[in-house]
Amino acid sequence: MPKFLLSILFLCLTSLVWGQESQQEKLEQRKAQILQEIRENESQLQSVKKKEKSAVTVVMLQANKIKLQEKLIKTTEKQAKVLGNDMYINQVKINKLKKELEILKEDYARMIVKSYKSRSEESRAMFLLSSENFLQAYKRAQYMKQYSSFRKMQGEEIKSKSLELQDYNGRLAIQKKEKQKIIAEREKERLALEKQKKEQLRLVNAIKKDKNKIMAAIRKKQSETKAIDRQIDRLIREAIAEANRKAAKDGTATGGSSSRIALTAEAKILADNFRANKGKLPWPVEKGFVSLGFGKQPHPVYPTLVINNSGIEITTDGGAYARSVFAGEVTNIMVLSPVNKAVMIQHGDCFTVYQNLSSVSVSKGDKVGIKQNLGKIRTNSEGKTVLKFTISQNATYNNPASWLYNM
Numbered sequence: 001m002p003k004f005l006l007s008i009l010f011l012c013l014t015s016l017v018w019g020q021e022s023q024q025e026k027l028e029q030r031k032a033q034i035l036q037e038i039r040e041n042e043s044q045l046q047s048v049k050k051k052e053k054s055a056v057t058v059v060m061l062q063a064n065k066i067k068l069q070e071k072l073i074k075t076t077e078k079q080a081k082v083l084g085n086d087m088y089i090n091q092v093k094i095n096k097l098k099k100e101l102e103i104l105k106e107d108y109a110r111m112i113v114k115s116y117k118s119r120s121e122e123s124r125a126m127f128l129l130s131s132e133n134f135l136q137a138y139k140r141a142q143y144m145k146q147y148s149s150f151r152k153m154q155g156e157e158i159k160s161k162s163l164e165l166q167d168y169n170g171r172l173a174i175q176k177k178e179k180q181k182i183i184a185e186r187e188k189e190r191l192a193l194e195k196q197k198k199e200q201l202r203l204v205n206a207i208k209k210d211k212n213k214i215m216a217a218i219r220k221k222q223s224e225t226k227a228i229d230r231q232i233d234r235l236i237r238e239a240i241a242e243a244n245r246k247a248a249k250d251g252t253a254t255g256g257s258s259s260r261i262a263l264t265a266e267a268k269i270l271a272d273n274f275r276a277n278k279g280k281l282p283w284p285v286e287k288g289f290v291s292l293g294f295g296k297q298p299h300p301v302y303p304t305l306v307i308n309n310s311g312i313e314i315t316t317d318g319g320a321y322a323r324s325v326f327a328g329e330v331t332n333i334m335v336l337s338p339v340n341k342a343v344m345i346q347h348g349d350c351f352t353v354y355q356n357l358s359s360v361s362v363s364k365g366d367k368v369g370i371k372q373n374l375g376k377i378r379t380n381s382e383g384k385t386v387l388k389f390t391i392s393q394n395a396t397y398n399n400p401a402s403w404l405y406n407m
Contacts, residue, residue, distance in 0.1 A: 024086070027079045033406045034072045037289035040315075057382045059203045061315075064291050066200060069193045076186045080179060087175045090168050097165045218299060222307055228336050228355070229310050235344065236351055236395055239331045243267075243346075259395040261349040271348020274326055281325040281403050282371055284354055284389045288316035291386060294399040311353070311390030312400045318385045321361075322354040322374045325404070330366045343374045355388035 243261045250264075263271060292313035299305040324345055331351070332344040342355040343362060358378035362368060379385040391398045 024079065024082050027075055027082060030075050030406055034068055034075060036287070037068050040287060040289045040317075057384060059200065060291070062196065062200050062203060064289065064315075066193065066196050068289065069189060069196060073186060073189050073193065076182055076189060080182045080186065083175060083179050083182065087172060087179065090172050090175065094165060094168050094172065097161055097168065101161050101165065215302060215305065218302070218305060218307075224337075225309075228340075231336065232310075232334070232342070232344070232353055232355075232390070233395065235332050235334065236392060239344070239346060239351070240394060261394060263349055267348045269348075270328065271350060274328075274347040274350050277326065278403050280405050282323070283314070283404055284322055284325050284352075285314055285316045285320055285377070285387055286323070288314040288320070288387070290401070291315040294397075294401060310397050311355075311388055314387045314389060316377060316385050316387060318379045318383075320377050320385055320387075322357060322377055322387050322389075324354075324368045324370060324372045324374055325352055327367075327369050328352070330362050330364055330368060333360055333362070333364050339378060341375065345374075349394050351390075351392045353388075353390045353392075355390075356386055 237258060240259065240261050244257075247262045247264055261267070290312050292307075292309055294309055294312050296306055296308045299307050322343070326345075326347050328345040328347040330343060331346045332342075334342040334344065336342055336355065339358065340355065341357040341360050342353055343357065343360055344351055344353050345368060354374050356378050357375035360375040361373050362375070368374070377385050377387045389400055391400045391403055
């Protein structure tokens with residue numbers, strides 16, 4: 001293969017390795033996050049069991065643990081795949097280096113033999129003296145000098161490539177051990193998942209006799225949730241209308257509608273900054289795990305019952321506080337029920353809402369910064385401390401999982 005093609009191949013492989021290493025690092029971070037969520041979920045599960053709370057709560061926490069375990073297995077499988085790709089790329093490099101070394105050594109051997117045959121001073125002198133003129137003699141002397149330098153350079157190149165080959169062989173050996181470790185972890189996680197699914201089935205069977213009562217309670221809660229969603233949706237639209245009225249009065253922006261904010265220059269900067277941080281926003285709690293995801297999904301206990309969530313629910317420790325995920329302005333403090341308060345923050349044409357607070361530490365009109373304390377999260381009668389968090393662009397709800405870091 002021509003040298004320039006080998007060089008291009010080497011550059012491509014190097015770029016792939018950099019990309020794979022970056023991906024492996026991200027997967028390791030994601031894995032650490034999932035393991036932390038599993039630990040926190042397990043802590044909540046044990047706490048609820050000790051306090052002999054609702055069997056449904058135990059089942060839901062157990063179901064969430066199963067989901068987290070499944071995520072962990074998928075992440076581990078991705079790690080194994082990325083590592084396998086790394087190993088393949090390193091093996092290609094090893095094969096390439098071996099081939100190059102083989103060619104270099106053959107050339108070097110031929111050069112040594114040729115040098116040996118012409119090693120005597122008489123041979124060199126005769127080579128110079130047999131020149132037809134001074135210019136030819138000079139060129140021959142330069143050739144002999146360059147020949148000697150080239151031989152030395154080839155020796156150095158062989159040494160360099162031998163060390164490089166040794167380095168890649170070492171990397172490959174480490175990667176093989178790492179892959180074996182990941183495969184063992186995946187098997188351990190798979191067995192743990194099977195055990196958890198059996199436990200879940202046992203728990204579900206234990207509460208079957210109360211199915212009608214439990215289903216009625218779930219539907220009632222869903223009805224209350226929908227009423228709260230309608231209330232928040234109305235308040236978001238009111239905030240949009242107010243922002244548009246203010247912009248029209250000041251003449252700073254046009255083009256708004258009942259479901260879309262007409263951005264002023266200042267609001268546009270904030271909105272652009274907020275959107276630029278999609279996937280990088282901090283969690284609205286210091287620690288916790290997602291106990292209910294976004295959108296339509298089967299209920300964790302009764303799969304035939306479909307629930308719709310306008311945001312995500314994050315279960316955290318008792319006494320925890322909600323915190324702002326980005327800088328913005330508090331546009332509303334809502335009392336959704338006697339025990340449920342919420343804070344709405346505007347970020348240009350985006351809104352974040354933090355529900356299920358027992359107390360609030362900000363006021364309407366306040367400018368808040370990133371990770372600023374907004375209020376204490378309420379702990380319910382079942383011992384669960386859950387924050388409901390929503391993100392909307394204008395009046396359209398988004399999946400917070402695509403906005404928050406490492407989710």
